[in-house]
Amino acid sequence: xxxxxxxxxxxxxxxxxxxxxxxxxxxxxxxxxxxxxxxxxxxxxxxxxxxxxxxxxxxxxxxxxxxxxxxxxxxxxxxxxxxxxxxxxxxxxxxxxxxxxxxxxxxxxxxxxxxxxxxxxxxxxxxxxxxxxxxxxxxxxxxxxxxxxxxxxxxxxxxxxxxxxxxxxxxxxxxxxxxxxxxxxxxxxxxxxxxxxxxxxxxxxxxxxxxxxxxxxxxxxxxxxxxxxxxxxxxxxxx
Numbered sequence: 515x516x517x518x519x520x521x522x523x524x525x526x527x528x529x530x531x532x533x534x535x536x537x538x539x540x541x542x543x544x545x546x547x548x549x550x551x552x553x554x555x556x557x558x559x560x561x562x563x564x565x566x567x568x569x570x571x572x573x574x575x576x577x578x579x580x581x582x583x584x585x586x587x588x589x590x591x592x593x594x595x596x597x598x599x600x601x602x603x604x605x606x607x608x609x610x611x612x613x614x615x616x617x618x619x620x621x622x623x624x625x626x627x628x629x630x631x632x633x634x635x636x637x638x639x640x641x642x643x644x645x646x647x648x649x650x651x652x653x654x655x656x657x658x659x660x661x662x663x664x665x666x667x668x669x670x671x672x673x674x675x676x677x678x679x680x681x682x683x684x685x686x687x688x689x690x691x692x693x694x695x696x697x698x699x700x701x702x703x704x705x706x707x708x709x710x711x712x713x714x715x716x717x718x719x720x721x722x723x724x725x726x727x728x729x730x731x732x733x734x735x736x737x738x739x740x741x742x743x744x745x746x747x748x749x750x751x752x753x
Contacts, residue, residue, distance in 0.1 A: 582628075582631045585625065595625065599638070601642075602638075604619060604620055607624055614628065
């Protein structure tokens with residue numbers, strides 16, 4: 515919990531750095547002067563309550579509550595009908611031909627104000643509201659960080675269990691296929707051996723039959739040689 519709190523403080527500090535950059539640039543001379551005065555003299559100088567209480571040489575800044583006049587037409591001679599302040603938001607309509615004045619819309623009516631008093635980026639109260647909204651969003655995210663991490667952990671754990679189950683199924687299927695392949699290979703070798711033996715038997719039968727036929731022929735030939743032949747003269751004198 516201490517580490518989480520420290521992380522929140524660091525993150526909020528980094529966000530507030532952007533918000534305080536402008537104010538720091540403006541107030542840094544006075545802060546340095548006050549720090550130098552306190553460190554050099556060792557006496558704490560109280561901050562004046564109003565401009566009237568300042569002394570010669572003290573820093574002074576333009577107030578954010580300064581009025582920006584709103585006019586009925588794009589000229590400094592036109593009648594002033596109202597005032598606005600730093601950070602107020604308007605909708606752009608158009609600029610005057612000399613581009614010194616800009617027509618803006620506040621949602622109710624359109625009025626003219628000097629172009630030099632306008633800028634695109636938010637400032638003042640608008641920027642403060644924007645940064646406060648971002649800080650609130652980050653605070654909400656930090657508060658829900660533990661639950662978000664726990665949810666992501668559960669999702670990752672479920673995915674891991676699913677992948678492990680699928681991996682086990684694939685291993686089982688692969689083992690069965692390997693067993694079937696080994697059985698088929700053994701059957702193939704058995705049939706190959708039987709086929710080779712059959713071919714050898716057929717060859718031996720052919721050789722044996724040929725030898726028997728040759729032997730029989732030789733015996734018949736020998737018999738034919740020793741058979742007595744009839745005398746031709748006797749045959750002629752027979753009649």
